[in-house]
Amino acid sequence: MPVTAPLDTDGFVVSASFLGDVAAFASGEGSVFFAGGPETQTPVHKNGLLCATPSLDGKSLITGGGDGRICKVHSDGRVEELAEQPRKWIDIIAAGPQDSVAYASGRTAWVRLKSGEIKEFQLPRAFAGLAFAPKGMRLAASRYDGVTLFWVNAAGDPQELSWKGAHSLVTYSPEGKYLVTTMQENALHGWRLADSQDMRMTGYPGKVKSVSWSAKGKYLATSGAQAAILWPFMGKSGPMGQAPLELGVRGDSMVTTVCCHPTEEMVAIGYQDGMVMAVRFHDNAEVLLRRPGAGPVSALAWDKKGNRLAFGTEEGAAGVITLVD
């Protein structure tokens, strides 16, 4: 079994990530914990840390909290406040190109540009998820009954993609051809952006709360079943008419978190009971990385080369698993 360096955080691990070589774990109680850096813990938010995502350059972690602040946390423990919306819970965040950051609370979203300028966007219903397009300053916002695509810098009406129901997370495929949302009912919805063609991906026994694109965007891995479900996106029409891969099937525990390897056709899978496995796509070969315990797996992240995997659970257990030295 690969070597694990364990770490205890003080709360629900909201996100795990690598900032360069340093692993960072954002705890719901408000601090960020580090492994392998000069600092071990830094307090960031006073009223709970609700969301976190690494910046696109991979050097810092952007966090949002119950104190209405949006912060940039560096691997040496430095905390920069990027913006503040007093008395709002910032629970949605996305990192964009050119050091931009998008965040939302209720029916308002904001984009903070590198210059410090802040642009505001409104929807008639609440923002549910945010994602930047891989190219251009375009922001996708999932919402009730579909997705709205805003131009951040240019004037012009936003584009609406409609599909009835409550959409939660939103994600662009890495090359920007597809947009996929998770839904309140146990399903995904997707659009081929060239022609707004709808794609429905259903059959999940539970809600999908974690999605991850594989290397080069060939597959979209998802939680929400007793296996990681991977939809193929390499053809012209995405997953339509094709069966998904089912990897790491277990009869006794649901998959809660998925994270695809950055270069290999392999996915790290975290389960409800705390187990973590790595599974190869083509032959379903499984490697046990962590035994069950300490709550559902709530966060997974590979380092840039894919040699190490950071994990965290809802009960605060965390660590770094080294697969290749």
Add this chain to the structure above:
Amino acid sequence: MSEAADSRIPVTVLTGYLGAGKTTLLNRILSENHGTRYAVIVNEFGEIGIDNDLLVESDEEVYEMNNGCICCTVRGDLIRTVENLMKRKGAFDAIIVETTGVADPAPVAQTFFMDDDVREAAKLDAVVAVVDARHVQQRLKDTKEAEDQIAFSDVILLNKTDLVSAEELTGVEAAIRKINPYAKIHHTERCQIAISDVLDRGAFELDRILDLDPEFLKKAELAHDHECGPDCDHDHDHHHHGHDHDHGHADHECGPDCDHDHEDTHSVKSFSFTVGDLDPKVFFDWINQVTQLQGPNILRMKGILSFKDDPQRYVVQGIHMIVEGNHQRDWRDDEKRESRIVFIGRELDGAALKTAFEACVAE
């Protein structure tokens, strides 16, 4: 369900029209609690004291579920807020949701049954309505929401009783009882009430389902010095007969203290039926069918049932189309085995429900 019940966070929903006294009650709970930390979800920050508690502002976002059912609505913002709160499990012990005055309580309550994640993390304890004794009659005439809030409640604070005469109060209580004969009513001034009468009620727990015995209700009302005038429409025995408050019936005459609404704008009515042992198969077929077909009109449903050859009491409860049921405990030797079911709803055909329920009796 019941095994996991202990670790789930209890949720109390506060409803009531603007100005009825919700904020007063909330402040009372927050200032009088000893050691309990609350997460309070409000529509907008008002004058709420929060020293050791979490206050969350949340815009009411009602979502229809994508299942073709128009009454299957949930509060999307609550799903997200509860998910966020679960990232700080150690920071609070209970959740209070304050709704806006015009809110329909059903989507709030349904959120705690229809969303798997929320259901796993939190359990609905009770819906509490604060009712302004002075203005509620007018509200009932003007709006559907005021009626829904009363119909939906487990606990009703009939507040501002100092601002009305004894006669008026009797009339108001009769009007409330007509809509919801099963809620626990407390008379209050400035929401003065023991916190234990509002919190930890277990109103949605099948294990603690309220006794639907009318004697129990009668006692509860007598404790509040409630007296009806001789001609008051408030029928103390109607639980037995499925009396449907049909105001058109010939022998009804209103007395001076009866606040019975002659234009019959109260569209919510309650029905209670009692029969003997049931055939479980026939009953389940019927209850599934009736809640599917009439779900939008059924606000609340509760029952304590006796199935033939079954040593245990079976309890059911429902909101619109959501029905859940379970065995509760063995029938005691000193209690009468019978099956009683209660519906509170709008445009329900009481006679048809009665006939259908009676048809579930085991041969």
